[in-house]
Amino acid sequence: MNTVMDAMQGYGVSTTHYLQTNYKDAQGLFLWVSWAADLRNTFFIFFPLWFHLRASVGIKLIWVAVIGDWLNLVFKWILFGERPYWWVHETPYYSNITAPQIEQYPMTCETGPGSPSGHAMGAAGVYYTLVTSVLAIMLSKKKKAASKNWYLKTTLWTAFWGVQVCVCLSRVFIAAHFPHQVITGVVTGMIVAECFNRTQWIYSASLKKYFYTTLFLLSFAVGFYVLLKALGVDLLWTLERAQKWCVRAEWVHLDTTPFASLLRNMGTLFGLGLGLHSPLYTESRKSTSATFRTGCIVSSLLLLHLFDSFKPPTHTAALFYLLSFCKSATVPLATVSIIPFCVSGALSINNKKNL
Numbered sequence: 323m324n325t326v327m328d329a330m331q332g333y334g335v336s337t338t339h340y341l342q343t344n345y346k347d348a349q350g351l352f353l354w355v356s357w358a359a360d361l362r363n364t365f366f367i368f369f370p371l372w373f374h375l376r377a378s379v380g381i382k383l384i385w386v387a388v389i390g391d392w393l394n395l396v397f398k399w400i401l402f403g404e405r406p407y408w409w410v411h412e413t414p415y416y417s418n419i420t421a422p423q424i425e426q427y428p429m430t431c432e433t434g435p436g437s438p439s440g441h442a443m444g445a446a447g448v449y450y451t452l453v454t455s456v457l458a459i460m461l462s463k464k465k466k467a468a469s470k471n472w473y474l475k476t477t478l479w480t481a482f483w484g485v486q487v488c489v490c491l492s493r494v495f496i497a498a499h500f501p502h503q504v505i506t507g508v509v510t511g512m513i514v515a516e517c518f519n520r521t522q523w524i525y526s527a528s529l530k531k532y533f534y535t536t537l538f539l540l541s542f543a544v545g546f547y548v549l550l551k552a553l554g555v556d557l558l559w560t561l562e563r564a565q566k567w568c569v570r571a572e573w574v575h576l577d578t579t580p581f582a583s584l585l586r587n588m589g590t591l592f593g594l595g596l597g598l599h600s601p602l603y604t605e606s607r608k609s610t611s612a613t614f615r616t617g618c619i620v621s622s623l624l625l626l627h628l629f630d631s632f633k634p635p636t637h638t639a640a641l642f643y644l645l646s647f648c649k650s651a652t653v654p655l656a657t658v659s660i661i662p663f664c665v666s667g668a669l670s671i672n673n674k675k676n677l
Contacts, residue, residue, distance in 0.1 A: 328415045334500030335410050339422035341495045348495075349427075355492035356429045359445040361387050365590055365650070366630050368448065370622035370657045372455075374615050378525055379455045383448060384594050384654060385524050388587045390447040390514040392539050394440045395580050397510070399546065399557050403437025407497040408567040427496045431568035433561045433578045439499045439507035440583070445489045446511030453478045454519055532595025540588045585643045589650030596651065597658030606662035609669065617665040622657050629653070 345352075357363075364387045373380025404412075407430050410421050434440075460474060490504035499507075518524070527535075547557055561579060568574050597603055629652070634645035 328413065330502055331404060331406070331409055331413070331500050332415050334494070334502065335406050335422055335424060335497075337501055338406050338424050338494055338497050341491065342425055342497075345495070352492040352495040353427060353429060355488045356441060356496060356498075359441045359489045359492070361391060361440075361444045361448075362630070364444070364448050365653050366626045367623065368452070369654065370626060371619055372452075373657060374618040374622070374662075376455075376459070379451070381525060381594070381598075382455070382518055383451055384590060385521075386447045386451050386515050386518050387444060388591045389518070389539075390443055390511055391440060391583055391587050392543065393510070393514065394438060394443050394507070395434075395543060395584055396546065397438055398435035398440075398580065399550065401435065401437045403435045403503055404500075405432060405436040405498060405560070405564075406494075406500055407431065408563040411567050412563070424497045426569045426573070428573050430496045430498050431564050431570075431573040431575075431578075432498050433564040433574060434580045434583075435560050436499050437503045437506060438510050439490075439493055439504040441493055442486070442489050442499070442504040442507030443511035443514075446486055446508040447515040448511075449482050449485050450512045450515035451518070453482045454515070527595070529595050529599040532592060532599075536588050536592045536595070539591075540584065543584050581643060582646055585647045586650040589647035590654055593651030594654040594658065597655040597660075600655070600659035602663035603659040606659065606666045609662070609666045611669075614662075614665060614669060617669065618662050621661050621665055625656065625661065626653060629656075 364383060369380050369383050372383060406424060407426055410416070410424060457475060457478060461471060486508050490501070490508065493499040493504050494501055550557055557580070564574050565571070629649075632649065634642045634649065636642050
C-alpha cells in the first residue's frame with residue numbers, strides 16, 4: 323500500500339514540477355484561482371448575493387459549505403494525507419534519485435492534512451449547488467424549446483467543469499495538494515451538494531435545530547480529536563511539518579489549522595440560525611421590492627468586505643478561535659437580519675419624505 327501511495331505522490335510532485343516549469347507565466351492566475359476558491363468568498367460574496375435574490379439558494383449554500391468543510395476536516399483526520407511541499411523532503415522515495423525542485427507560494431503552506439482537498443471540495447459543492455439551483459429556477463419557468471434547455475445546461479455545466487479544472491490545477495501548481503487529493507475533493511463535494519439538493523428540512527429548521535446541529539458537529543469533531551489523541555494519534559502532526567518545511571515562516575497561518583476552520587464553520591451555521599429567527603428578519607421580510615433587494619445586496623457586499631478586513635489576533639490561540647467563531651456568526655446574522663432591517667427602515671423614511 324505504501325508503495326502505491328509513494329508512486330501516486332511521486333507522480334503528483336512530478337506534475338507540480340511540470341506545471342511550475344512550463345506554466346510559470348500563469349502563476350498569477352493560479353494564485354488568484356486558489357484565493358477565489360476559498361470558502362470565505364462563499365460566505366462574504368455568494369451568500370449575501372443569492373440570499374437576497376432567492377433565500378432558499380443562499381440557505382442551501384451555507385449548509386453545503388459548512389457541512390462539506392466539516393466532512394472535509396473529519397476525512398483529513400482519518401486519511402492522514404500528505405502535502406507535496408513537505409512530502410518531497412520527508413519521503414525516502416527519492417533516496418536513489420534527485421527529487422524535483424518545487425517552489426512554494428504564500429498560499430502553499432496549509433497546515434492541515436491534504437486529503438481530500440478542501441478548496442476543490444468546497445468549490446465543487448458550492449458551484450454544483452449554484453448550477454443546479456439556476457437550472458431549477460430557469461427550467462421551472464415557462465417551458466422553453468428543448469434546444470434552448472440543452473444550450474443552457476451545456477453552458478452551465480461547461481462553466482462548472484472549467485472552474486473545477488482551474489481549481490484543481492491551481493492547488494497542484496502551488497504544491498498544496500497531489501492530483502488524487504483534488505479529484506477526491508471534487509467528487510466528494512458534488513456528493514454533498516447533491517444530498518442537500520434532496521434535503522428540504524433545512525429551509526424550515528428551527529433555531530433549536532440550528533443550535534443542536536452546531537453543538538453536535540462541534541462536539542463530534544472535538545470528541546473525535548480527543549479520542550484519537552487518547553489512542554496516541556497526533557492529529558496536529560501536520561502543523562509541525564508545515565513549520566519545518568515552509569520556506570517562509572510568515573506563510574504558515576493559524577487560520578489554516580483544522581480547529582480554525584471548524585470554529586469558522588460552526589459560527590457561520592449558528593449565525594444563520596440566529597439571523598433567520600431574528601425579529602429583525604421577520605420585520606424586513608415585509609419589503610420585497612427590487613430597490614430593497616438591490617440595497618440589501620450592495621450594502622451587504624460593502625459592509626462584509628470591510629468586516630472581512632478585521633483579522634483576529636493570533637498571539638493567543640484560544641482568543642483567536644473565539645473571535646473567529648464570533649466573526650463568522652456575525653456574517654450571516656448581519657446579512658439576513660441586521661442589514662435588511664436597516665435598509666428597510668431607510669427606504670421607509672425616504673418614502674415618507676417623498677409623500
